[in-house]
Amino acid sequence: MSQHFLVSARSRTLSLREIYAAGEEKNYATFCKLRWETTNGEPTCPQCGSLTHYKITTRRRFKCADCSHQYSVTSGTIFSARKLSYTNLLAGLCLFANAVKGVSALQFARDMGINAKSAFVMLHKIREAVAGETKNATLTGEIEIDGMYQGGKIRPANLAANRIDRRLASNQTGKRRVVVALRQRGGRTLPFVATSEAHGVQIAASVVEKNAKMFADEASHWDALHASFDTARINHSVAYSLDGIHTNLVESYFSRLRRMIEGQHHHVSVRHLNQYANEAAWKEDHRELTNGALAHRALGLALNQSRSKYFAGYWHR
Ligand SMILES: [Zn+2]
Structure with missing residues (x-):
């Protein structure tokens, strides 16, 4: 073994x-x-x-x-x-x-x-x-893109009578962010902190080379990727991987980042989230060193x- x-x-x-x-x-x-x-x-x-x-x-x-x-x-x-x-x-x-x-x-x-x-x-x-x-790095070849939401959670009050509707925008902290990551298969992982996963489309336009092939899940905001790139989609409600179409590598990166945040840092401020995202990307990319x-x-x-x-x-x- x-x-x-x-x-x-x-x-x-x-x-x-x-x-x-x-x-x-x-x-x-x-x-x-x-x-x-x-x-x-x-x-x-x-x-x-x-x-x-x-x-x-x-x-x-x-x-x-x-x-x-x-x-x-x-x-x-x-x-x-x-x-x-x-x-x-x-x-x-x-x-x-x-x-x-x-x-x-x-x-x-x-x-x-x-x-x-x-x-x-x-x-x-x-x-x-x-x-x-990876400052100023660009990606080429096969690239997986996905997002991971982080922070901005409100703890429900002890007494049910005091609890607020946490779904209302007016009751949210404004500190919720998403780490959008692009991972080149056999290459580098580039994370970015944004307020919404849909921003990933613009991010891809700035760091991915035109001839690259993109892989994304079924979320509708990724539809816009098709206009700029050869893009394949995987519907996670059907399967996680079909004929080489998957986002498993970018998911592995997120699992390292999530374990880092939940296991070590517990609370991460919006201001420093990009630093942890960068550290996890660097460690993921060099995991065999x-x-x-x-x-x-x-x-x-x-x-x-x-x-x-x-x-x-x-x-x-
Ligand atoms: Zn000198």
């Missing part, structure tokens, strides 16, 4: 024990290698691109010999204002990679020995970094992305 990949020894290539045993110098070298991949870890001035530099060894900083700019391995990246050691940052990335269904900020804070706010910010920075991998490869990939993405727009100020406090 074949073993599930995550259970096999070959999926495990990095552990917290190894990271802490390696020590700060070795973990720092990993940062340099992933930041300056093309020069095999040799520092490159972020200002002018020069390789000539002086080392300010006590602080692990460099001074460019050509333009005098001072920089470090995390300068200009989402980790630029870091307070944690390289060892602790790498451990955090390992915990992120190991959490196949995500990790709550509170659990991460306890594992890392940092406060909940720092944990929240660090996790969101990593999510932002991994999402950068080893945990070490995942952690290093996340670090590489974090070090090659400019400073966080959203969380720049948070880190200092």
Whole structure:
């Protein structure tokens, strides 16, 4: 019987024990290698691109010999204002990679020995970094599209006499959103947060190439897809899959996202829903990578992305 990949020894290539045993110098070298991949870890001035530099060894900083700019391995990246050691940052990335269904900020804070706010910010920075991998990506080939509604639920009052009609628009929170996801078979998953699933039609027009084939369920708003794409539909009241027509892969993505939200985060604000959707997509698309490869990939993405727009100020406090 074949073993599930995550259970096999070959999926495990990095552990917290190894990271802490390696020590700060070795973990720092990993940062340099992933930041300056093309020069095999040799520092490159972020200002002018020069390789000539002086080392300010006590602080692990460099001074460019050509333009005098001072920089470090995390300068200009989402980790630029870091307070944690390289060892602790790498451990955090390992915990992120190991959490196949995500990790709550509170659990991460306890594992890392940092406060909940720092944990929240660090996790969101990593999510932002991994999402950068598919920034401006387009899809082609066979693509499944579907939506998953999330949030905006009102708990019914204890006493029946106090309960309101939750179906009325005036009694709704306005916080209900839908994650519309497009998943290319054998390719990437792109999630978007919208107020209605029907917005998926416009989203498809902007990220799917014209010659692609689309797969959608029977919901009537997908009728509009036929005008722009070769589209096949599966009626779920008849079957989940018929002659290769199905949306099973995009459904697998939603099941990971749902387990992430319900099992780890419980409450997700409208503002951050896209971050969790991105994390789940990245993990779904790379589900066959080893945990070490995942952690290093996340670090590489974090070090090659400019400073966080959203969380720049948070880190200092
Ligand atoms: Zn320079």
